Amino acid sequence: MSETLAGLASLTINGVNYDVVGDLKCDPTSVKREMLIGQSGVQGSKVMPKTGSISATLRDNPSILVSDFQDMTSVTVVAIMASGKTYSGAGLCQTAEIEVDTMEATFPVKFEGVVEEG
Numbered sequence: 001m002s003e004t005l006a007g008l009a010s011l012t013i014n015g016v017n018y019d020v021v022g023d024l025k026c027d028p029t030s031v032k033r034e035m036l037i038g039q040s041g042v043q044g045s046k047v048m049p050k051t052g053s054i055s056a057t058l059r060d061n062p063s064i065l066v067s068d069f070q071d072m073t074s075v076t077v078v079a080i081m082a083s084g085k086t087y088s089g090a091g092l093c094q095t096a097e098i099e100v101d102t103m104e105a106t107f108p109v110k111f112e113g114v115v116e117e118g
Helices: none
Strands: 009-013 017-018 020-027 031-038 040-051 054-060 075-081 086-094 104-111
Touching: 009 020, 009 054, 054 075, 054 086
Parallel strands: none
Antiparallel strands: 009 017, 009 075, 020 054, 031 040, 054 104, 075 086, 086 104
Protein backbone atom coordinates (compact mmCIF):
# COMPACT_ATOMS: atom_id res chain seq x y z
CA MET A 1 0.00 0.00 0.00
CA SER A 2 1.32 3.45 -0.87
CA GLU A 3 1.41 6.38 1.51
CA THR A 4 -0.10 9.71 0.41
CA LEU A 5 2.71 12.22 0.04
CA ALA A 6 1.26 14.98 -2.13
CA GLY A 7 -2.00 16.62 -3.09
CA LEU A 8 -4.32 18.06 -0.48
CA ALA A 9 -2.99 20.89 1.70
CA SER A 10 -4.28 23.49 4.13
CA LEU A 11 -3.06 26.89 5.25
CA THR A 12 -3.97 28.83 8.36
CA ILE A 13 -2.94 32.37 9.23
CA ASN A 14 -3.39 33.32 12.88
CA GLY A 15 -5.71 30.33 13.23
CA VAL A 16 -7.96 31.29 10.29
CA ASN A 17 -8.17 28.71 7.48
CA TYR A 18 -7.87 30.04 3.90
CA ASP A 19 -8.79 28.39 0.58
CA VAL A 20 -5.57 27.20 -1.06
CA VAL A 21 -5.86 27.05 -4.86
CA GLY A 22 -2.35 25.76 -5.44
CA ASP A 23 1.35 26.55 -5.51
CA LEU A 24 1.68 26.00 -1.74
CA LYS A 25 5.44 26.06 -1.22
CA CYS A 26 7.42 25.87 1.99
CA ASP A 27 11.09 26.75 2.48
CA PRO A 28 12.40 25.94 5.97
CA THR A 29 16.04 26.65 5.09
CA SER A 30 18.01 29.45 6.74
CA VAL A 31 21.13 29.80 4.58
CA LYS A 32 21.96 30.36 0.93
CA ARG A 33 25.13 28.94 -0.55
CA GLU A 34 26.85 30.33 -3.63
CA MET A 35 30.02 29.34 -5.42
CA LEU A 36 32.72 32.00 -5.77
CA ILE A 37 34.14 32.01 -9.28
CA GLY A 38 36.99 34.16 -10.52
CA GLN A 39 39.05 34.40 -13.67
CA SER A 40 41.21 31.51 -12.49
CA GLY A 41 38.22 29.20 -11.87
CA VAL A 42 36.21 28.06 -8.85
CA GLN A 43 37.76 29.66 -5.78
CA GLY A 44 35.43 28.56 -2.99
CA SER A 45 31.97 29.31 -1.70
CA LYS A 46 30.08 31.69 0.54
CA VAL A 47 27.20 31.17 2.92
CA MET A 48 24.71 33.91 3.73
CA PRO A 49 21.65 33.88 5.98
CA LYS A 50 18.21 33.97 4.39
CA THR A 51 14.61 33.87 5.49
CA GLY A 52 12.44 30.81 5.25
CA SER A 53 9.05 31.18 3.60
CA ILE A 54 5.57 29.79 3.12
CA SER A 55 3.80 30.88 -0.07
CA ALA A 56 0.60 29.97 -1.86
CA THR A 57 -2.07 31.05 -4.29
CA LEU A 58 -5.30 31.69 -2.39
CA ARG A 59 -8.91 32.06 -3.55
CA ASP A 60 -10.58 35.44 -3.11
CA ASN A 61 -14.11 35.47 -1.72
CA PRO A 62 -16.56 37.97 -0.20
CA SER A 63 -15.68 36.99 3.39
CA ILE A 64 -12.09 38.34 3.21
CA LEU A 65 -10.44 41.63 2.34
CA VAL A 66 -7.45 41.04 0.11
CA SER A 67 -6.00 44.39 1.15
CA ASP A 68 -5.70 43.08 4.74
CA PHE A 69 -2.97 40.67 3.61
CA GLN A 70 -0.59 43.54 2.78
CA ASP A 71 -0.65 44.59 6.45
CA MET A 72 0.03 41.09 7.84
CA THR A 73 3.17 41.29 9.96
CA SER A 74 4.11 39.16 12.94
CA VAL A 75 1.57 36.46 12.04
CA THR A 76 1.57 32.73 12.69
CA VAL A 77 1.28 30.60 9.56
CA VAL A 78 0.78 26.82 9.49
CA ALA A 79 0.81 24.73 6.31
CA ILE A 80 -0.26 21.08 6.51
CA MET A 81 0.61 18.70 3.68
CA ALA A 82 -1.36 15.62 2.54
CA SER A 83 1.23 13.45 4.33
CA GLY A 84 0.47 15.20 7.63
CA LYS A 85 3.82 16.97 7.63
CA THR A 86 3.66 20.58 8.81
CA TYR A 87 5.60 23.75 8.15
CA SER A 88 5.02 26.66 10.49
CA GLY A 89 6.35 30.00 11.54
CA ALA A 90 5.51 32.64 14.13
CA GLY A 91 6.26 36.31 13.62
CA LEU A 92 6.16 35.97 9.82
CA CYS A 93 5.67 38.95 7.50
CA GLN A 94 3.67 38.88 4.24
CA THR A 95 5.99 40.09 1.45
CA ALA A 96 4.28 39.27 -1.87
CA GLU A 97 2.98 41.95 -4.16
CA ILE A 98 -0.70 41.09 -4.12
CA GLU A 99 -2.62 41.27 -7.36
CA VAL A 100 -6.00 39.59 -7.76
CA ASP A 101 -6.47 37.52 -10.91
CA THR A 102 -10.13 38.30 -11.62
CA MET A 103 -10.53 35.45 -14.13
CA GLU A 104 -9.87 32.90 -11.38
CA ALA A 105 -10.45 35.00 -8.21
CA THR A 106 -6.97 34.16 -6.96
CA PHE A 107 -4.04 36.06 -5.43
CA PRO A 108 -0.53 35.18 -4.23
CA VAL A 109 0.80 35.44 -0.68
CA LYS A 110 4.29 34.88 0.68
CA PHE A 111 5.17 34.88 4.36
CA GLU A 112 8.84 35.19 5.29
CA GLY A 113 10.74 34.63 8.53
CA VAL A 114 11.87 31.57 10.47
CA VAL A 115 9.96 28.53 9.18
CA GLU A 116 10.14 25.22 11.02
CA GLU A 117 9.54 21.76 9.58
CA GLY A 118 7.80 19.07 11.54
